[in-house]
Amino acid sequence: MITRSEVPLRVITSSPEAILKAKKRTRLSFRQIRTENVFNKSLMIMGLIMIVLVLGILLTLVIQSLPSIKALGPKYLWSKVWDPVQDVYGAWPFLLGTLMTSFLALIISIPFSISIAIFLGEYHPQGWLPNFLKNAVELIAAVPSVIYGFWGLAVLVPQVRKLESLLGVEPMGVGVFSASLILAIMVIPYAASLGRSMINMVPSHLKEAAYGLGATRWEVIRSVVLPYTKSGLFAGILLSLGRALGETMAVTMVIGNSSLIPKNIFAPGNTMASVIANEFTEADKPVYLSALIELGLVLFLVTVVINMIGKRVIDRFTND
Amino acid sequence: MESTIIKSRGFNASFGANHVVKNVNIDIPRNHIIAVMGPSGCGKTTYLRCINRMHELIPGATSSGEMLLNEEDVYKMHPIFVRLKIGMVFQRPNPFPNLSIYDNVIAGYKLNGIKLAKAERDRIVEHSLTRVALWNEVKDSLTKKGSFLSGGQQQRLCIARAVAMEPEVILFDEPTSALDPISTSTVEELFHELKANYTLIVVTHNMQQAARVSDKTAFFYLGELVEYDETKIMFTNPKDNRTQNYITGRFS
Amino acid sequence: MQLESVKYRLGKSRGFQVLIYILAFACVVPLLYILGFIIQAGITKINWHFLINIPKPVGESGGGIANAIVGSILIIAVASAIAIPIGIMAGIYLSENRKSRLAYWVRLSTDILQGVPSIVIGIIAYFWLVKPLRGFSALSGSVALAIMMLPIIVRSTEETLKLLPDSLKEAALALGMPFHRVIFKVIVPVGIGGILSGVMLSIARITGETAPLLFTAFGNPYLSVNLTKPMQSLPLLIFNYATSPYTDWLNLAWGASLILLVWVLFLNIFTKILTRKWKVQL
Numbered sequence: 017m018i019t020r021s022e023v024p025l026r027v028i029t030s031s032p033e034a035i036l037k038a039k040k041r042t043r044l045s046f047r048q049i050r051t052e053n054v055f056n057k058s059l060m061i062m063g064l065i066m067i068v069l070v071l072g073i074l075l076t077l078v079i080q081s082l083p084s085i086k087a088l089g090p091k092y093l094w095s096k097v098w099d100p101v102q103d104v105y106g107a108w109p110f111l112l113g114t115l116m117t118s119f120l121a122l123i124i125s126i127p128f129s130i131s132i133a134i135f136l137g138e139y140h141p142q143g144w145l146p147n148f149l150k151n152a153v154e155l156i157a158a159v160p161s162v163i164y165g166f167w168g169l170a171v172l173v174p175q176v177r178k179l180e181s182l183l184g185v186e187p188m189g190v191g192v193f194s195a196s197l198i199l200a201i202m203v204i205p206y207a208a209s210l211g212r213s214m215i216n217m218v219p220s221h222l223k224e225a226a227y228g229l230g231a232t233r234w235e236v237i238r239s240v241v242l243p244y245t246k247s248g249l250f251a252g253i254l255l256s257l258g259r260a261l262g263e264t265m266a267v268t269m270v271i272g273n274s275s276l277i278p279k280n281i282f283a284p285g286n287t288m289a290s291v292i293a294n295e296f297t298e299a300d301k302p303v304y305l306s307a308l309i310e311l312g313l314v315l316f317l318v319t320v321v322i323n324m325i326g327k328r329v330i331d332r333f334t335n336d
Numbered sequence: 337m338e339s340t341i342i343k344s345r346g347f348n349a350s351f352g353a354n355h356v357v358k359n360v361n362i363d364i365p366r367n368h369i370i371a372v373m374g375p376s377g378c379g380k381t382t383y384l385r386c387i388n389r390m391h392e393l394i395p396g397a398t399s400s401g402e403m404l405l406n407e408e409d410v411y412k413m414h415p416i417f418v419r420l421k422i423g424m425v426f427q428r429p430n431p432f433p434n435l436s437i438y439d440n441v442i443a444g445y446k447l448n449g450i451k452l453a454k455a456e457r458d459r460i461v462e463h464s465l466t467r468v469a470l471w472n473e474v475k476d477s478l479t480k481k482g483s484f485l486s487g488g489q490q491q492r493l494c495i496a497r498a499v500a501m502e503p504e505v506i507l508f509d510e511p512t513s514a515l516d517p518i519s520t521s522t523v524e525e526l527f528h529e530l531k532a533n534y535t536l537i538v539v540t541h542n543m544q545q546a547a548r549v550s551d552k553t554a555f556f557y558l559g560e561l562v563e564y565d566e567t568k569i570m571f572t573n574p575k576d577n578r579t580q581n582y583i584t585g586r587f588s
Numbered sequence: 589m590q591l592e593s594v595k596y597r598l599g600k601s602r603g604f605q606v607l608i609y610i611l612a613f614a615c616v617v618p619l620l621y622i623l624g625f626i627i628q629a630g631i632t633k634i635n636w637h638f639l640i641n642i643p644k645p646v647g648e649s650g651g652g653i654a655n656a657i658v659g660s661i662l663i664i665a666v667a668s669a670i671a672i673p674i675g676i677m678a679g680i681y682l683s684e685n686r687k688s689r690l691a692y693w694v695r696l697s698t699d700i701l702q703g704v705p706s707i708v709i710g711i712i713a714y715f716w717l718v719k720p721l722r723g724f725s726a727l728s729g730s731v732a733l734a735i736m737m738l739p740i741i742v743r744s745t746e747e748t749l750k751l752l753p754d755s756l757k758e759a760a761l762a763l764g765m766p767f768h769r770v771i772f773k774v775i776v777p778v779g780i781g782g783i784l785s786g787v788m789l790s791i792a793r794i795t796g797e798t799a800p801l802l803f804t805a806f807g808n809p810y811l812s813v814n815l816t817k818p819m820q821s822l823p824l825l826i827f828n829y830a831t832s833p834y835t836d837w838l839n840l841a842w843g844a845s846l847i848l849l850v851w852v853l854f855l856n857i858f859t860k861i862l863t864r865k866w867k868v869q870l
Contacts, residue, residue, distance in 0.1 A: 044450065045416050048766040055768035059684070062677035063694040066742065069735060070697040073704065073712050080715060131611035139605065152616045158856045159622070160796025162823045163845050166830040167622050170629075201618050234601035262705025264799040265823075269831060289707050289799075296711070296803050309711060316708050323703035390762060395687055419764040426762075430755040434777050444763040447773040494759070501763065 077313040084306035092310065098275040098291075100299070105307040107314075109277045113285035114315075116192050117267060118260040120281065121199035126253060128200075129207035133249070136208075137215025138241055139233075157205035165269030168198045173270055176282075185282045190272035193281045198266045206259050207252035214248030214333065215241055248333045254326035258319050264289040288315045341366040341504060341535050342387065347401035349379070349386050351394065357383045358559040360401075364535065369527050371550035371567065372539045375587055378556040384507050384539045388422040389415040405505070423498035427510040429490035431482045431497070438478040440493055441465060444501040464500040468492040468526055488519020495526065499534070506530065508538040512545065524549050543583060547571050555579045623849070630846025633839050642811050643825075646834050653844045655811035656825040659726065662813060663805060663821050664795060666730035671737035672787055678738070679745025679783075680771055686750075702739035709735050710800040718804055726812075726819035729805030733797060737790035744786025748779045781866025785859055792855035796848060798823035822848045 084092065088105055095106025132153060140146045169190075176197075177189035218241050226236045242249070272284020273294050286294070288311040299305035342364040349357035357379040364370050372380045385391040386399050389410065403410045410418050431440045439446055441461045452460070461478070465471040470492045474485070482493055491511060498506050512520040527536055527549045540546050546553050547567060554564040555578075563570065563579045574580045581587060641652035678694065685691040713732035718724055752775060760770040776783065801807075806818040807828060826844050829837035 041450075044448075045414075045420070045764075048448070048769070049414055049416060052766040052768055055766075055771075059677055059681040060690070062674050063681040063685075063690065065674055066678055066694050066697040066701065066738065069738070070700050072716075073701075073708070076712055076715050077708070080711075128611050128615050131608045132615065134608050135612040139608065149612060149616070152619055154856070155623075155853070156615065156619050158792065158796075158852055159619075160798070160823055160848060160852055162796065162798045162826050162830075163626060163849055164622070166826060166841060166845055167625060169830060171625060201615075204615055232597050232601035234604040235597065237604075258703055262703075262707070264705065264707045265827060269827070289705060292707055292711070293799060293802055296714075297806075312708050312711050315705055319703055319705055320700055324700070327699060388762065390758065393758075393761065416764050416766060419762055424758075424762040426755060426758060428755055430753075430759040432756070432759065432774060432778075443760075444765075447760065447763070447765055447769055449769070497759075497763070 073316065077309060077316055081306055081310035081313045083302050084310045087303050088307065092307065093314075096277055100295070100301070100304045103301070103303070105303065107288075107307070107311060109275055110286050110288045110291050110311060111314075112277055113192065113271070114261060114287040114289070116278065116281065116285070117195045117199055117271070117287055118257060120192070120196035121203055121260050122253065122257055124196065124200035125204045125256065126207065129204050129252070129256065130211060130249065132204070132208040133211025133215055133252070134237060134241075136212040137218075138237060141216065153205045153208055156201065159202075161202065161263060161265040162269075164198050164202055165266035168194060168266060168270040172197060180282055183282070185280070188272060188282075188284060190270050191282050191284045192271065192278050195267045195271040195285075195287075196281070198270060199260050199263055202263060202266060203256040203260050206256040207249070210252035210255055210330070211245070211249050214245040214252070217248075217334070218244050245333075247329050251326040251329040251333070254322050254329070258322040258326065261322070262289060262315065262319050264293050268293045288312070339365050341406060342537075343402070343404040343407075345402040345404070347383070347386065347399070347403055349382050349391055349399040350397070351382075352396040352398075356559050357386065357399075360561045362554060362561055362564055364537065365552070366535055367531055367533075368551040369531055369536045369538065369549055371546035371553045372537060372556060373541070373543050373546045373553060373582075374556035374562075375582065376541065379559040380539045380554075380556045381509055383556065384509055384537065387505070387537070388424055388507055389418050390424065420501060421503050422505045422507060423501055423503040424507045424509065425491070425494050425498055425511050428514050429487060429494050431485075431490055431493050433481065433483065435481070436479045437474050437482050437485075437493060440482060441496050441500050443497055460500050464496040465493075467499050467530065468496045469522065469529075470496060486519065488515050488522055491515060491519065491523060492526070495523070495530075499530070503534065505535045505537065508536060510539055510541060513541065520545075543571075555582065557582070626842070626845050626849055629842040630844075630849075633843030634846060638840075638843050643809055643829075643837070643840055646836070649836050651836065651840060653822070653825060653840055653847070655808060655820040656822045656844060657847070658811055658813065659805070659808070659819040660795070660821040660823075662815070663726050663729050663733065663801070663819060664791060666727065666815060667733035667737060667794060668787070668791060670730060670734035671741060671790065674734075675738050675741025675787075675790075676745050676776075676783060679742045679786075680749065680775075682742065682746040683749035698739045698742050701735070702743075706736060706797055706799040707802075710802055710804060713800065714803045721816070723816075724804060724806035724818040725816045726805050727815045729801045729819065729821070730815070732800035732804050733794045736794050736797065736800065740790035740793060741786050744789065745783050748782025748786070749775060751782070752779055781862065785862045785866065788855065788859040788862060792852060792859055795855060796823055796852045798827050802827075822851075 092107050094108050096108045097104050097106045098109055136146050173189035173194055176194045177187045181187040222240050223236050226240045267287055268290040271290055273286055274284040278285035292308050296308055299308055340363045344360045344362045347360040374380045391397050438461055441464050442457055512523050550567045553567045553570045555562050557578050563576045638652040640654055642655045644651035682691055709732050713728045717728035760774045801821055801824050807824045808818045808820045812819050822844055826841050829841035
């Protein structure tokens with residue numbers, strides 16, 4: 017006996033065929049409901065995978081760093097000597113190298129990034145010329161880092177070597193300076209594109225008020241646009257910084273891979289990322305490998321924090 | 337078959353803490369056209385969407401009370417079964433943009449994976465489009481996508497899509513508010529023809545429309561069902577003051 | 589006095605404008621220089637033999653990068669096969685659950701994952717796959733790349749689906765359709781443009797990645813299609829041969845660089861065309 021709730025379609029005639037059809041339709045609906053439940057659960061599981069991945073990354077990094085954390089303690093981070101052959105591990109050369117290259121790259125790239133942002137956001141938002149520039153900047157971000165490294169090795173490094181002999185510094189070519197230069201180029205698009213969209217968002221009535229008071233173009237930019245987008249530009253710079261910190265290949269190829277503390281910017285060095293790339297497969301002792309992983313853990317935490325701060329700043333800016 | 341197809345007893349609906357439908361008791365007779373009218377925010381659309389369980393799709397939306405279709409509580413069945421028996425036509429015509437007119441009409445079958453013989457499919461499409469007076473206008477362009485149709489034609493296509501499922505009840509949520517006057521009257525004419533085979537519940541913010549098309553009218557105000565009576569009586573001799581005020585245009 | 593001060597201010601404004609213009613377009617110079625150099629250095633190295641052969645041992649001239657090309661294609665294909673279904677489903681989950689507590693953490697995890705340096709992901713894939721399976725493998729490389737693809741696919745799917753009008757979903761549900769059919773038969777077909785663009789973008793992103801493959805796929809001087817063994821890929825080959833002292837290998841690296849560059853640029857341009865054609869927001 018079919019109760020009415022099991023008959024999805026109206027049974028207009030109660031002929032046996034009609035009832036059979038209705039029963040079949042009901043069975044289909046029940047099958048669909050079961051599949052729907054499975055599907056909904058699968059969606060949630062796929063979402064959970066993202067959480068599991070992040071937690072897994074953190075957990076793996078921590079667990080694999082434990083041997084080094086236990087053996088070396090916190091002073092690992094500021095110890096100055098890295099000599100795996102003698103079983104001496106100190107991360108300071110790499111922390112310093114990372115800081116030097118990243119900040120130097122930022123300092124070099126910021127004027128260019130901000131200029132692009134102001135040009136595209138303020139002076140020339142539409143037209144074929146800005147489109148060309150926008151595409152060119154996106155292209156800079158699209159070029160693989162290993163190609164930057166190769167070009168750097170083949171072209172930039174010899175030039176830097178010439179510069180170094182002119183300056184009376186040891187002419188190695190590779191070093192913190194070359195790495196910072198390449199990094200600066202690679203990192204330009206990030207602050208530029210974020211900065212552009214922030215500058216675009218400046219409400220025109222604010223600018224018009226300034227123009228109405230007789231301000232020049234530059235004065236409007238300096239006193240209205242830039243202060244308004246201060247936090248957005250800051251977030252863009254953070255984004256570029258996060259990218260610079262994690263960049264591996266181009267840096268590895270031109271930084272000289274030295275574990276000594278760089279004496280000046282022309283000296284060779286290593287960043288956290290580049291030393292991991294170079295020595296990971298050669299780390300034959302557990303503490304050696306673990307010390308490298310600990311660097312990876314520091315890198316992970318620092319980049320995550322910087323990216324999160326940047327995102328927070330952007331969210332707050334766009335929601336105001 | 338009893339003559340009452342849908343009954344509500346003590347029915348309430350809320351959006352979180354916002355109680356928008358309060359204690360509705362109503363009997364809707366089979367093969368009638370019921371208009372549901374009231375000022376904006378009175379709960380009429382929310383009530384309608386509770387009948388085919390669309391209300392609960394909104395996060396935080398809740399309801400309580402009895403909503404009976406043929407003496408069975410709609411909230412005790414799986415929503416899929418409810419919606420196979422109670423179809424809906426929305427305020428803005430929403431044919432599926434990636435499907436042809438033909439496929440739009442049988443979307444309820446095709447998208448559900450139900451395989452029908454071609455003859456059967458053709459029959460359903462022609463039958464449904466004829467029921468909504470659209471067959472002659474589109475019979476030569478069935479394989480085209482419906483984007484060239486006018487608003488009124490698109491809405492009739494949506495009605496055909498609902499009709500093709502052979503539901504017992506069809507709910508209309510302000511079906512002509514996005515249409516021009518001519519399309520509006522074409523759709524209103526349809527209601528009379530559809531009445532023979534379906535029960536229609538039409539929410540409208542246009543009380544002239546309610547007066548024109550319906551057999552009985554329900555007047556909602558601030559979430560309550562204030563008055564429910566035969567349309568003629570409702571509009572000539574309303575029993576509640578609030579109904580009187582609404583009809584005479586004191587508020588809208 | 590007044591007039592001079594105004595002239596000065598206008599001059600300053602003009603001066604800054606010129607400065608901004610110069611600085612902005614100055615960035616194009618190194619880009620064009622790099623592109624031009626790669627093209628010029630690589631174009632002479634590419635010929636049919638180059639594409640068909642694998643690298644010869646040091647000292648012998650000739651040889652090619654076939655193993656790297658095939659390897660790249662395979663690794664990327666497997667990575668896509670892993671990342672696309674998971675990414676799209678997770679994106680659907682997020683677009684359907686805007687406010688839930690769990691969705692917040694999923695979204696946060698996706699954002700965090702996007703910022704993880706690629707070398708760290710390589711480390712992770714090493715410990716998750718290479719060590720337990722006792723050997724480098726193309727599969728571990730694919731997993732590393734898939735992890736990098738996921739955030740892009742998830743976010744672009746979510747953004748695309750969020751833009752679709754609710755009326756589409758409601759029309760389908762009102763016809764008694766179960767949710768999975770609403771998604772796959774109605775929502776996804778209408779939003780396929782944006783979803784595909786996100787997928788293409790993620791592929792373009794990982795095609796040039798080297799760091800995640802350093803200790804996973806590891807590289808292979810021979811042409812291999814075995815996913816459980818080490819495999820060569822274009823970026824890996826470039827890295828290894830570019831840092832070697834052998835001219836033959838350097839030549840291979842130049843040719844490979846040009847191929848990789850053209851491939852990545854083509855993917856990016858293609859994605860742009862798709863995005864513009866379907867007018868999507870990424």
